[in-house]
Each structure stands twice: as structure tokens, then as C-alpha cells.
Amino acid sequence: MSDFLKRNPFKASGRGRSGFxxxxxxxxxxxxxxxxxxxxxTMRNSLMDDPIRLAGRKLIGYVSGVREKAVREQQPYxxxxxxxxxxxxxxxxxxxxxxxxxxPDTGILQMPEDVNLRDLWSKSAGTTSRGIPELWISRQGYLxxxxxxxxxxxxxxxxxxxLPYIPAIEVHEGYYEAE
Numbered sequence: 423m424s425d426f427l428k429r430n431p432f433k434a435s436g437r438g439r440s441g442f443x444x445x446x447x448x449x450x451x452x453x454x455x456x457x458x459x460x461x462x463x464t465m466r467n468s469l470m471d472d473p474i475r476l477a478g479r480k481l482i483g484y485v486s487g488v489r490e491k492a493v494r495e496q497q498p499y500x501x502x503x504x505x506x507x508x509x510x511x512x513x514x515x516x517x518x519x520x521x522x523x524x525x526p527d528t529g530i531l532q533m534p535e536d537v538n539l540r541d542l543w544s545k546s547a548g549t550t551s552r553g554i555p556e557l558w559i560s561r562q563g564y565l566x567x568x569x570x571x572x573x574x575x576x577x578x579x580x581x582x583x584x585l586p587y588i589p590a591i592e593v594h595e596g597y598y599e600a601e
């Protein structure tokens with residue numbers, strides 16, 4: 423039996439022993455599980471309950487959807503921002519040429535009551551804080567460099583930077599002024 427212990431890499435004594443025991447692994451897994459149970463609901467609530475971030479995500483989705491629609495249909499679109507009514511909509515450019523500029527019955531993104539479209543900056547038109555400014559989207563999905571500023575009732579601001587040739591929209595905390 424002593425020959426067996428000499429040849430066996432897993433000796434009965436503690437020397438040469440490596441790795442973790444099953445009990446140690448179970449304890450670590452239980453501790454990680456307890457941390458997740460406590461932290462995940464808090465993180466989820468902070469991400470989902472923040473109205474300005476939720477509005478920002480909706481706005482990003484809407485603008486991205488209109489860009490994709492322009493590419494898919496191979497026709498330019500106009501994105502209208504009604505800063506006074508706190509909503510936006512899109513129409514094909516051909517509709518404006520036919521004299522249609524009013525908001526349609528469907529496809530309008532109404533911002534939440536506690537979040538306002540503060541203003542819209544575009545490289546070609548500058549800053550507009552009243553009325554109904556528009557952004558032209560080409561049939562390739564390109565548009566003028568723009569910044570959409572959102573503000574909630576608590577004064578917290580969120581800026582969405584739209585770059586001409588990049589489909590992703592950058593999100594900036596606070597009031598971001600483009601160069």
C-alpha cells in the first residue's frame with residue numbers, strides 16, 4: 423500500500439494537493455448568487471425607471487427605424503420634430519413635395535410628459551428651440567450632423583449626437599454642444 427501512495431499523485435497528506443474542493447466551489451457559487459439577487463433588481467430599476475433614458479432609447483429607435491426605412495425603400499425621408507407639442511414623425515420627401523407636412527394619424531412618437539424635446543441642432547440650420555424643424559434623411563440613410571437635446575422636469579439633460587455616415591447614435595450626459 424505504501425507503493426500505491428508513492429505512485430498516486432493524490433496523496434492522503436496535504437502536500438502536492440492542488441485545486442479547490444467541491445465545498446469551496448459551492449460556497450463561492452452561493453455567495454455570487456446572493457450578490458446577484460440583491461444587485462440585479464436595483465440595477466434594472468435604475469435603468470428602466472429613468473424617464474429621460476427611456477425616452478432617449480425610444481427616440482434612438484425611432485430615428486434608426488426611419489433611416490432603415492429610407493434605405494429599404496430607396497427614397498428620402500423627412501424627420502419632423504414638433505418642439506412645442508413634444509413629438510416627432512416622419513414622412514417620405516415626396517409627400518412634402520405634394521404639400522403634405524402635417525403629422526400623420528399613425529407613426530408619431532409622443533415623448534413622455536416629464537421629458538421635453540429641448541431643442542435640435544443641425545450643422546446646416548443651427549439651433550432651433552421652437553416650431554417644427556426637420557431633418558432630411560437621404561435614401562442611403564445619411565443625414566446632416568445633428569444633436570437632439572432632451573430635458574426632464576428635474577433639469578437633467580441628455581443629448582443624442584447623430585453623425586452623417588455612422589448609423590449608431592451617440593448618447594451624451596448633459597447638454598452636449600457639437601463642434
